[in-house]
Amino acid sequence: MNKELLEHSLSFNRRKFLSKLSLGIGSVALGSLLIPDLFSGKPDEEALMAGLPHFAPKAKRIIYLFQNGAPSQLDLFDYKPKLQEMFGQDLPESIRMGQRLTGMTADQKKFPLAGTVFNFKQYGKHGAWFSELLPHIAAVSDDLCIVKSMYTEAINHDPALTFFQTGAQVGNRPSMGSWLSYGLGSENKNLPAFCVLLSKGSGNGQGVYSKLWTNGFLDSIHQGVQFSSGDNPVLYLNNPESISKDDRRKMLDKINALNAESFKEFGDPEINTKIQQYEMAFRMQTAVPEITDMSKEPESIVKLYGPECLVPGTYAANCLLARKLSENGVRFVQLYHQGWDGHNNLPGEIKGQCKDVDQASAALITDLKQRGLLDETLVIWGGEFGRTNYCQGALSKDNYGRDHHPRCFTIWMAGGGVKPGVYGETDDFGYNIIQDKVHVNDFHATVLNLMGLNHEELTYKHLGRRYRLTDVAGKVIDGIIA
Known part of the structure; x- marks a missing residue:
């Protein structure tokens, strides 16, 4: 933006808006909808520039298929014949190097190596290895960027999961979706910029909680909106019985008038955020039922995702809903699928989990x-850390459990400007990264880059300090960008 245009734009600030457009609450509400940050209390230039990328983006939207509980990379993506050869032998100390362990295996005297019981094959022009458990995902391997060299410091679920979602291991920080809503805004004023979907598989689950999609210290308009599988996908959205749409409109106008008076007296920007939220909810009353109605999907789509896509709350149904939300301009769709915590009977549990997610994940790509839409939509699939190459507890040929392993694990991405292929490599034991490490901060920096945002410039001043998703770390991984 050139200097003259910027100066002209800044001359139209919130003080002049309120003084010149003295038309009562209608003008105030309209202004807050047309320029969401007009009353936010931010410096005028910062408010004006919100919603604009720093440079040309490769992706417009994100669908994040988070596999909560940590899928075993060794049973799905990271094929290690060495573990089969050394089955039952103790993990060499030269490989473990005194790595920090969880309380579940810290008292083990031995660490017996456990090769996978599942067969692996190479697929696609990049020769990526996939387990027999993921035939559908393997079939779209040429669209995937498979990162085998992810790592994190967090060794337990809560801090690791929170770190992936918010860039910090403690709570009360804005989530990824909130940062993107803050940085880029929404493409559809009738739907939130950030939506959250939950599903649960048959395996051992780990909980998810609202702090993972919180707005933190950002304005509350940036908080993720959770969709449920019940009759009312968004709670408290529908009008009560005997309340008509006109009645709701009149009620909102009265509430907005009271909020405007409160803002005039106290100047709290959160008051105007409430006006935005009320108006968004009013518009969502029409948009949400249409988006969540699967009855109009053709038979070919049902066949693609599988029959469970018609069962609300399943992973398949949420993948289809994620496509519909993204197609309609939702900036960030976060799907959490629980059940991957494979401490015991991993071979049995992981079969069910893969059956839940394999077809629908691949169907979403297709x-x-x-x-x-794939070129402009970034799809991410992965958990909070990986699984150990040694067995937790008793080991047998067809039954083992794996503990948490933050040193190396696998995620994959597709579309949205990523380069298909395999990035990074682990050692023959699948225990340490030997090539192209990718930290969680680097992952965040790269995702923001694909969305046209410089992670060092996407900041928010809170309690005297400027915060960002990547905190004081992170570098863009150019090797996975097309």
């Missing part, structure tokens, strides 16, 4: 691609 569906986006055939609609011409």
